[in-house]
Amino acid sequence: MGRFHRHDDGTEHSHDDEHGDHSGYATGTERVSVLEHIFGENDLAAAANRAAFDARSIRCVNLMSSPGAGKTTLLVHTLRHLQEAGVRAGVVEGDIETSIDADRLAGLGAQVALLNTGDGFGGECHLDAPMVAKALVDLDLDALDLLLVENVGNLVCPAEFDVGAHDSVMVYAITEGEEKPLKYPVMFRSVSVVLVNKMDLLPHLDFDLALFRDNVRRINPAARMIEVSARTGAGLDEWHEWLA
Ligand SMILES: Nc1nc2c(ncn2[C@@H]2O[C@H](COP(=O)(O)OP(=O)(O)O)[C@@H](O)[C@H]2O)c(=O)[nH]1
Numbered sequence: 001m002g003r004f005h006r007h008d009d010g011t012e013h014s015h016d017d018e019h020g021d022h023s024g025y026a027t028g029t030e031r032v033s034v035l036e037h038i039f040g041e042n043d044l045a046a047a048a049n050r051a052a053f054d055a056r057s058i059r060c061v062n063l064m065s066s067p068g069a070g071k072t073t074l075l076v077h078t079l080r081h082l083q084e085a086g087v088r089a090g091v092v093e094g095d096i097e098t099s100i101d102a103d104r105l106a107g108l109g110a111q112v113a114l115l116n117t118g119d120g121f122g123g124e125c126h127l128d129a130p131m132v133a134k135a136l137v138d139l140d141l142d143a144l145d146l147l148l149v150e151n152v153g154n155l156v157c158p159a160e161f162d163v164g165a166h167d168s169v170m171v172y173a174i175t176e177g178e179e180k181p182l183k184y185p186v187m188f189r190s191v192s193v194v195l196v197n198k199m200d201l202l203p204h205l206d207f208d209l210a211l212f213r214d215n216v217r218r219i220n221p222a223a224r225m226i227e228v229s230a231r232t233g234a235g236l237d238e239w240h241e242w243l244a
């Protein structure tokens, strides 16, 4: 059996063609029931998170990517921008271990709640809604306009867990190649925006930008692609406008 998978319309099935089942669980209906239960619990917690945001008119955006694509570097720029724009921002910083990224975001005017997922089996590879709910306790939600969630770096699992965000955004580094939208379609399908990052490196790479854009379109025709460099700040105005 391939990985259990659920669509927004509620239909559920597994795919043999998307990505292999690396869970080590026995196959069969029992496993499907366990997964249904996990997703059901997660969806309840996600709805509660979203209700808490909506009650305070907070917009919540979930940032996902491979490790090292540039989420934290982007957040440094974005938090500076939000501070100047008078937007009261918060960050839920998800990492398997360490406070390295949370520390990088200190002093930029945002409330930061750190979530280390290392207690799970080998360290959870994604954030789920109950984890985010725990982090919310550390934030003064009444003093927030915008909450950014930096998910754990991974192109597979984070896309499968609703954390209660209103939108999901992917940071994609052009050093990752053109074909990843085809290899990780669940992730690319789950986002509204793909920030195509590390554009400053384009002259030094063989990266075929047109082919990458075509591949994203094949998987998610509605996704907006914004070319940026989180290192130099290029292209970030368009991203900040989208976020506003
Ligand atoms: N050249 C270049 N490097 C970048 C850019 N954005 C991030 N990096 C570098 O990529 C590495 C990983 O970035 P980080 O923000 O920690 O990625 P994260 O794991 O997604 O949070 C760091 O060495 C960054 O300096 C970019 O736009 N251009």
Ligand SMILES: [Mg+2]
Pocket (backbone or CB within 6 Å): 071, 072, 073, 101, 150
């Ligand atoms: Mg990071």
